[in-house]
Amino acid sequence: xxxLEVDGLTVAFGRGAPAIRDVCLRVDAGQRLGVIGExxxxxxxxxxxxxxxxxxxARLSGSIRIDGDELIGRSDRELARLRGDKLGMIFQxxxxxxxxxxxxxxxxxxxxxxxxxxxxxAARERVLAMLAEVGFDDxxxxxxxxxxxxxxxxxxxxxxxxxxxxxxxxxxxxxxxxALDVTVQATVLGVLDxxxxxxxxxxxxxxxxxxxxxxLCSDIAxxxxxxxxxxxxxxxxxxxPQHPYTRGLVATARLDLVAPGDRLPVIGDFYAGERR
Amino acid sequence: xxxxxLGVGVTLVALVAAMAVVSFVWTPYDPIRIVPADRLLxxxxxxxxxxxxxxxxxxxxxxxxxxxxxxVGVISVGIAAxxxxxxxxxxxxxxxxLARVVLRATDIAQALPALLLxxxxxxxxxxxxxTAMVAIGAAAVxxxxxxxxxxxxxxxxxxxxxxxxxxxxxxxRTAWTHVLPNIGAxxxxxxxxxxxxxxxxxxxxxxxxxxxxxxxxxWGRMLKEAQDFLYLQPGQVLWPALAVAGGVLGFNLLGDGLxxxxxxxxxxxx
Numbered sequence: 001x002x003x004l005e006v007d008g009l010t011v012a013f014g015r016g017a018p019a020i021r022d023v024c025l026r027v028d029a030g031q032r033l034g035v036i037g038e039x040x041x042x043x044x045x046x047x048x049x050x051x052x053x054x055x056x057x058a059r060l061s062g063s064i065r066i067d068g069d070e071l072i073g074r075s076d077r078e079l080a081r082l083r084g085d086k087l088g089m090i091f092q093x094x095x096x097x098x099x100x101x102x103x104x105x106x107x108x109x110x111x112x113x114x115x116x117x118x119x120x121x122a123a124r125e126r127v128l129a130m131l132a133e134v135g136f137d138d139x140x141x142x143x144x145x146x147x148x149x150x151x152x153x154x155x156x157x158x159x160x161x162x163x164x165x166x167x168x169x170x171x172x173x174x175x176x177x178x179a180l181d182v183t184v185q186a187t188v189l190g191v192l193d194x195x196x197x198x199x200x201x202x203x204x205x206x207x208x209x210x211x212x213x214x215x216l217c218s219d220i221a222x223x224x225x226x227x228x229x230x231x232x233x234x235x236x237x238x239x240x241p242q243h244p245y246t247r248g249l250v251a252t253a254r255l256d257l258v259a260p261g262d263r264l265p266v267i268g269d270f271y272a273g274e275r276r
Numbered sequence: 277x278x279x280x281x282l283g284v285g286v287t288l289v290a291l292v293a294a295m296a297v298v299s300f301v302w303t304p305y306d307p308i309r310i311v312p313a314d315r316l317l318x319x320x321x322x323x324x325x326x327x328x329x330x331x332x333x334x335x336x337x338x339x340x341x342x343x344x345x346x347x348v349g350v351i352s353v354g355i356a357a358x359x360x361x362x363x364x365x366x367x368x369x370x371x372x373x374l375a376r377v378v379l380r381a382t383d384i385a386q387a388l389p390a391l392l393l394x395x396x397x398x399x400x401x402x403x404x405x406x407t408a409m410v411a412i413g414a415a416a417v418x419x420x421x422x423x424x425x426x427x428x429x430x431x432x433x434x435x436x437x438x439x440x441x442x443x444x445x446x447x448x449r450t451a452w453t454h455v456l457p458n459i460g461a462x463x464x465x466x467x468x469x470x471x472x473x474x475x476x477x478x479x480x481x482x483x484x485x486x487x488x489x490x491x492x493x494x495w496g497r498m499l500k501e502a503q504d505f506l507y508l509q510p511g512q513v514l515w516p517a518l519a520v521a522g523g524v525l526g527f528n529l530l531g532d533g534l535x536x537x538x539x540x541x542x543x544x545x546x
Contacts, residue, residue, distance in 0.1 A: 051442050056372065076447055084444020091442075096435040101457040110453060111443040162443050172442075 001068055002026045003202050004050070004170055009062035011042075011049050019045045020226040022062070025204075027170060032196070032203040034213030034234070036249065037223030043206045044092075046223070047172045050204070051089050052079040066170070084111060088163035088201075090192075092175040094155035098147035104158045105131070105143025112165050130161045133198070135191045153184035157191055164195055171196065172204045177212060189215060210253035214238065222246050245271040282533025288526025292519070295342035305333035307340045308491040316509060325515055328501055337493035338515055344494045345523055348409050348478040348487070349471045355413025356470055360420020361463060365451050367421065368428035375425070382418035390415030390477055398486035408487035412477045416470045423466045427459035461538040468531035475523045495520050 006025040012018040020042035027033050037043050048054045050064055052071060064071040066086055071079065083089075091097040099107060108130065109123045124143075131139035134157040147155055156176060163171055176192065177185040193216055196203050207213050213220060214234050221231040222243065230243040238254075241247040248270030251257075258264055299307075304324065311331035319326045325334040367378045394411035401407050428451070431437060437450050445453070481487035482496030490497065495516040502512035 053438055053441060080441070080444055080446040082444075083442055087442070089439070089442035091435055091439050093435050097439040099436040099440070099454050099458065101460075102454070107440070110440070111445060159439060162439065166444065 003029045003031075003067060004204070005063070005065040005068075006046075006050065007063040007065075009046070009049060009060070009064060011045055011054065012059045013055065014057045018226060020049075023223075023226075023228055025221060025228070027202050027204055029169065030200050030202050031219065032205060032217040034205045034207065034217035034220045035223055036207055036210055036213050036220060038208055041223045042226040043208075043223055044174055045226075047089065047174050047204065047206055050172060051083060051087060052076070053089075084166045084168060086169045087172070088166070088168035088170070089172045089174065090156070090159050090163045090176045093179055094152050094159055094176075095179065097159055098155055100147055102146075103143065104145055104147060104150065104155075108143075108158065108162045108165055111162055126165065127161075130165045131158070133195060134158075134161045134164075135187070151184075152180050153188055156180060156184075156188050160188070160192060160195065164199060164201070167199050168201060170202045170204065172206070174206045175208070178207070178209070185212070192216070210249050214253070222249065243271075247271070279533075281529050282537060285526050285529030285531075285533050288522050289530055292342050292346065292523045292526060295339050295519075296346050299336075299339035299343055303333075303336035303339050305336045307332060307336040307493050316505065318509070319511060326509065326511060328498075328512065329505065332493075334498070334512065334515065337498055338495070338519060341493045341495040341498060341516065341519065342523075344405065344482070344488045344492065345475050345478055345520075348405065348412065349474040349527075351409040352413035352416065352474045352478075353467050353470050355410065356416035356420050357463065357467060359413075360417045361424045363417075364421040364424025365428050365455065368425045368432060368455075369447060369451060378421065379425075382421050385415075385418045388415075390473070391480055394477065394481050395484070395486060398481070403481075403484075403486035403489060405488040408478055408481045411481075412474045415477075416473065419470065420463075420466060423462060424459065427462045428455050431455045431458045461534070465531050465535045465538070468527050468534060472524045472527035472531065475520065475527065479520045 004025065004027040006023060009020065009023040010018050011020050023042070023046055025033065035043050035046065045054070049058070049060060050071070052074070054060070060072050062072070066082065071082070098104060105124070105127050108127045112123050112126055127143060128139040131142055136142045136154075136157065142150065142154065142158065150158065173192065177188050180188060189212065203216070205213055205217050217234055219232065220234050220237045221228050222237070222245065223229070224245050230237070230241070230246045237246060238250055241250045245267065248265070248267035251265040251270065252267060255264060309332065311327070314323070314327050314331035315329055317323050317327040323333050323335065325338065327333055328337070363378070367375050390412060393415050394408060397411045398407050432450070432455060437454050440450050440454055441447060478487055478494070479496035479499070482494040483500045485497070485500070487496065488494045498516040499513060502509070502516065506513055
């Protein structure tokens with residue numbers, strides 16, 4: 001039995017066509033699976049469905065199991081207990097994922113206190129330790145800062161601390177570095193890699209950037225138009241991509257293979273897609 | 277320009293508040309003592325604004341009148357906020373059919389003029405300060421529900437609420453820890469605007485004799501009593517009218533100024 005088992009997951013909103021169709025995923029304990037695909041391919045919907053955070057008008061069918069427990073159809077109250085305990089999530093937009101009116105230390109502490117019922121003093125200690133773990137040299141200052149006083153990379157690390165402080169078994173990262181510039185991106189990915197290894201947590205890493213995913217993940221699933229079109233180990237995906245879309249992704253991620261002066265490859269060279 | 281607005285608003289509100297506070301420690305004369313010999317005196321050194329038909333000092337009455345204007349404002353805004361904000365928060369998170377029912381109900385309630393409701397209540401329970409407070413407060417509840425719900429919906433769909441929930445914080449708890457602090461400014465503006473409405477309504481009700489009963493002076497009652505001498509002593513009408521207008525304008529400008537100050541999108545546009 002895997003830690004996360006998603007079978008035949010289909011999600012539609014209101015009366016619209018399904019946003020994702022028949023998605024199947026397996027993540028074992030400690031395993032890191034990258035989900036890659038372009039904007040609108042249904043990556044985030046998949047993540048939010050697993051977290052149980054979809055909008056009210058979402059219609060789900062299929063099965064999502066954590067440690068064998070079915071999540072679909074559970075009440076929000078039951079799911080809230082699972083989140084934080086077994087599931088954590090890091091969001092795409094560090095700029096908007098922290099409450100502007102709350103000091104960042106308190107936001108991390110709020111999560112901790114709720115789950116462990118720790119006293120305020122002990123909670124503060126844990127928060128500072130966690131902030132140090134995500135690479136802050138001055139956790140005291142960061143804890144007492146409001147989000148607008150922190151940079152994007154700092155906020156993303158605060159969010160990482162928030163998602164990991166209850167040591168969940170599975171952390172879903174929804175494009176955690178997309179909004180950051182490349183150097184900060186490298187720092188945040190390094191921190192993420194380290195804390196995930198330390199905690200032994202599994203990870204579902206969602207991104208449109210194959211290069212980023214390949215740094216972190218042992219396995220990759222490729223998502224296109226709401227469906228998973230290919231999956232395999234990172235090495236296999238790079239060496240023998242099967243689906244034309246995947247071939248395009250790999251070619252555009254391996255720009256070091258392009259001879260100087262040649263035209264750079266685009267995905268359209270490999271996969272025309274449905275006309276949109 | 278915007279800064280001026282807020283400044284004028286704060287000044288006017290402070291002036292009304294100062295009048296009320298001063299009236300507790302000092303008034304030139306007893307505002308309710310009837311002195312038949314001093315009837316209808318013109319403004320002068322002895323009586324700054326003159327006296328009314330019963331020989332009562334108008335300046336003293338004007339000062340004391342600020343009390344009922346403010347107390348009715350505070351209590352009625354308090355009633356409206358204490359009912360409207362929790363209901364709005366609840367509706368924002370509740371099922372959609374509930375929101376629909378409540379919003380339609382507020383539509384209907386808003387179609388009914390506040391004054392009419394107050395007259396109805398006064399007819400049933402008798403005119404008094406309490407009746408006026410309850411009536412004005414009740415009439416302002418729908419607006420608070422709508423504003424709170426709209427603000428809360430926006431916050432609830434924000435990434436930081438999703439992030440908090442993804443870390444295991446239950447939905448109802450985010451209402452207190454995240455939603456309320458983030459819509460506090462919005463509610464403050466609404467309270468300020470409602471306060472202006474309450475001052476006007478209180479003046480109208482006491483003019484009609486449906487709010488605070490005599491002999492306690494209120495601005496609305498002073499207007500009514502001065503009305504009979506409009507041609508004889510127009511000044512008697514002028515001062516309470518100016519006081520009401522100043523209070524209403526003050527709180528409205530304060531509300532507008534706060535909104536401009538607190539809403540970053542408007543700040544950039546200005």
